[in-house]
Amino acid sequence: MAEKGKLCKTARASTHFGRSATHTAVLENDSSKGKVFVEVKKLLGEAKIGFQNLSSGHPIVVNKGQFAEATAVIKPALVEGDAARYSVEKDESRELVLVENISKQPGRMVIKESPFAWHAATA
Numbered sequence: 001m002a003e004k005g006k007l008c009k010t011a012r013a014s015t016h017f018g019r020s021a022t023h024t025a026v027l028e029n030d031s032s033k034g035k036v037f038v039e040v041k042k043l044l045g046e047a048k049i050g051f052q053n054l055s056s057g058h059p060i061v062v063n064k065g066q067f068a069e070a071t072a073v074i075k076p077a078l079v080e081g082d083a084a085r086y087s088v089e090k091d092e093s094r095e096l097v098l099v100e101n102i103s104k105q106p107g108r109m110v111i112k113e114s115p116f117a118w119h120a121a122t123a
Helices: 032-046 067-078
Strands: 060-062 086-091 095-100 108-113
Touching: 032 060, 032 067, 032 108, 060 067, 067 086, 067 095, 067 108
Parallel strands: 060 108
Antiparallel strands: 086 095, 095 108
């Protein structure tokens, strides 16, 4: 059994066992790509645009018929303006590829349109 304050082998914090249900753990992602990924997910959720994704390393797959709305939300937040974090590498009818504006190993963010409509995003 793990000691109090340590992580056990299943990566659960042993300090959370026995605590009340009102206590929540806050996870903070320090990488800029992770922060931008969370920001994009929040923007899509607020705009009620349905999407599917696994992590910041995978494409954001937008529901069928909502791709134009999604790009209208994402582009002003990431590409336009004086301090734009990303630039457009590829902008086609069903796929948008954004590249970070850094010289050292720029990250890519891919937004694709799905042939399916999975669900509506909940607010």
